[in-house]
Amino acid sequence: MKHVLGLLAALFLAPAALAHGVTHGTIEIIHPNIPQPVAGAKSAAGYMGISNNGTEADRLIGVETAAAASAMLHTTEFAADGVASMKHLPAVEIPAGETIVLEPGGMHIMLMGLTGPLTEGDMVPGALIFEKAGRIEIEFMVDPPGGQDHSQMDHSQMDHGQTGADHAAHADGPMSMPEGDDAAQIEALLKAQFDNPEAPLTVAPIVVQGSVAVAGWSQDGKGGRAFLRRDDHGWFVEVCSGASLVQPATFVAMGLSQAEAETLAAAVNGAEASAGAELIARLNAFEGTVTIGRAGMEGHGHAGHTHGTGN
Numbered sequence: 423m424k425h426v427l428g429l430l431a432a433l434f435l436a437p438a439a440l441a442h443g444v445t446h447g448t449i450e451i452i453h454p455n456i457p458q459p460v461a462g463a464k465s466a467a468g469y470m471g472i473s474n475n476g477t478e479a480d481r482l483i484g485v486e487t488a489a490a491a492s493a494m495l496h497t498t499e500f501a502a503d504g505v506a507s508m509k510h511l512p513a514v515e516i517p518a519g520e521t522i523v524l525e526p527g528g529m530h531i532m533l534m535g536l537t538g539p540l541t542e543g544d545m546v547p548g549a550l551i552f553e554k555a556g557r558i559e560i561e562f563m564v565d566p567p568g569g570q571d572h573s574q575m576d577h578s579q580m581d582h583g584q585t586g587a588d589h590a591a592h593a594d595g596p597m598s599m600p601e602g603d604d605a606a607q608i609e610a611l612l613k614a615q616f617d618n619p620e621a622p623l624t625v626a627p628i629v630v631q632g633s634v635a636v637a638g639w640s641q642d643g644k645g646g647r648a649f650l651r652r653d654d655h656g657w658f659v660e661v662c663s664g665a666s667l668v669q670p671a672t673f674v675a676m677g678l679s680q681a682e683a684e685t686l687a688a689a690v691n692g693a694e695a696s697a698g699a700e701l702i703a704r705l706n707a708f709e710g711t712v713t714i715g716r717a718g719m720e721g722h723g724h725a726g727h728t729h730g731t732g733n
Contacts, residue, residue, distance in 0.1 A: 464656025535655025
């Protein structure tokens with residue numbers, strides 16, 4: 423971990439326009455930003471620093487923005503074997519006298535169902551809801567699709583007196599993907615949720631069948647599969663699992679008809695067979711089933727619950 427001086431140096435070297443924020447009482451919001459998503463993406467991630475310069479702890483309990491159908495607090499967690507999983511957070515604790523950083527590979531804001539394109543340089547109105555400080559109006563700056571990597575910086579010692587912030591971001595996917603392409607949107611979604619600068623995520627193969635899809639993913643030598651569903655707000659990850667996501671019985675349990683389940687299983691197996699045995703073994707290595715779902719959606723309000731299915 424680099425010393426806090428590394429963070430401050432990055433701030434002073436950054437363009438002045440990128441160091442923006444809001445102070446409301448004892449709460450300081452430092453550079454709220456959204457890395458520019460790929461064209462046609464239905465989701466994006468939001469990041470920022472939050473300093474509590476008061477003597478009492480507070481909690482971030484909600485996010486609002488007209489730029490997305492829903493805005494939720496999420497965190498990316500990494501198991502001992504390096505496998506990433508995303509969980510919904512009901513709140514983010516902001517201890518007194520400390521700065522909490524929402525960043526790639528950690529806590530972040532998931533914007534689902536984007537209502538329009540987000541272009542680098544845009545300022546997107548929003549609001550953060552705190553348990554004690556109340557509602558604080560902010561503007562997210564749309565940052566470049568890439569950005570400074572602050573995963574190595576020690577944010578726990580950030581100087582609360584600074585008004586700037588490290589504006590790290592990660593690429594949400596290849597910019598060459600065509601607008602409206604389901605595979606591009608799925609790849610962007612998975613990268614926004616699970617990508618880590620120290621362990622880049624690759625997404626392949628992706629099999630789309632109507633409003634459902636199965637995507638294989640690999641990260642730091644590990645892997646697994648995601649079952650996704652599309653609704654009016656776009657694609658979302660319903661579950662992450664391993665070998666069970668190539669079996670028709672699993673898809674029937676997810677609500678598909680027997681014929682649909684068999685067709686999807688055949689398509690997934692066919693796509694993976696062309697990729698080779700090494701990839702299949704890596705995707706099968708994911709143990710258990712992590713249920714994610716769209717937070718607040720009827721029948722899917724159980725984000726982050728893990729079932730020990732023992733693949």
